[in-house]
Amino acid sequence: MSTxxxxxxxxxxxxxxxxxxxxxxxRANAFLDLAWEAADAGACMTPGCTDCGALEFRRMLATAxxxxxxxxxNLGARMLGAGAAGRVAAALAELDFDLLRLAPRWxxxxxxxxxxxxxRGELAHVLESWVRREAVPARxxxxxxxxHARYGHPDERIAxxxxxxxxxxxxxxxxxxxxxxLILSCPERVGADPRAHRAALDASRRSGCVRDIIGRLGDCx
Numbered sequence: 001m002s003t004x005x006x007x008x009x010x011x012x013x014x015x016x017x018x019x020x021x022x023x024x025x026x027r028a029n030a031f032l033d034l035a036w037e038a039a040d041a042g043a044c045m046t047p048g049c050t051d052c053g054a055l056e057f058r059r060m061l062a063t064a065x066x067x068x069x070x071x072x073x074n075l076g077a078r079m080l081g082a083g084a085a086g087r088v089a090a091a092l093a094e095l096d097f098d099l100l101r102l103a104p105r106w107x108x109x110x111x112x113x114x115x116x117x118x119x120r121g122e123l124a125h126v127l128e129s130w131v132r133r134e135a136v137p138a139r140x141x142x143x144x145x146x147x148h149a150r151y152g153h154p155d156e157r158i159a160x161x162x163x164x165x166x167x168x169x170x171x172x173x174x175x176x177x178x179x180x181x182l183i184l185s186c187p188e189r190v191g192a193d194p195r196a197h198r199a200a201l202d203a204s205r206r207s208g209c210v211r212d213i214i215g216r217l218g219d220c221x
Contacts, residue, residue, distance in 0.1 A: 086122060127154060149185075179199055182196065
């Protein structure tokens with residue numbers, strides 16, 4: 001699902017070619033600023049990269065939150081201590097999704113940042129802001145569902161709200177990726193929701209992947 005599944009420093013340093021200039025509006029959001037900066041530096045932003053684990057970008061996120069370079073990444077929330085949301089989580093909570101999608105490799109950058117917020121115990125702050133928004137893109141609904149909400153993160157209440165939002169969006173949009181993730185994550189919820197169940201069956205007629213999953217799990221029932 002990566003927008004750029006493997007990143008190496010491949011000669012894209014300053015002066016090596018023409019690149020799109022970042023939107024001036026990106027500078028109004030600390031997370032978007034980091035995403036553009038990492039792209040300019042050629043930093044890997046692929047979560048779980050087998051070469052580097054996106055260590056450089058994850059360290060950039062930690063530094064933006066004021067953590068010194070010698071503090072290990074992925075410290076638990078208890079070790080970090082309770083308090084107001086850090087700079088990255090605050091920026092994510094205020095994120096303009098349209099501006100986000102102008103950033104290079106935005107999907108991978110967001111994936112890394114959400115895990116960063118989860119490690120710091122700040123994912124709830126982000127998702128509380130997002131879940132009640134009038135519009136959330138299907139890819140972002142899918143990302144949060146598949147990476148976090150399906151496992152009950154950040155907590156059961158918000159995870160349930162997020163799944164409800166995904167069920168509603170699947171019925172409204174018929175997005176095949178979102179339908180697939182819902183069936184894999186919570187087939188019983190899909191089966192119990194008439195509109196989502198119908199959307200899943202409709203998607204199965206268009207998508208072999210959805211059809212195979214429904215076949216394995218048994219009609220979402």
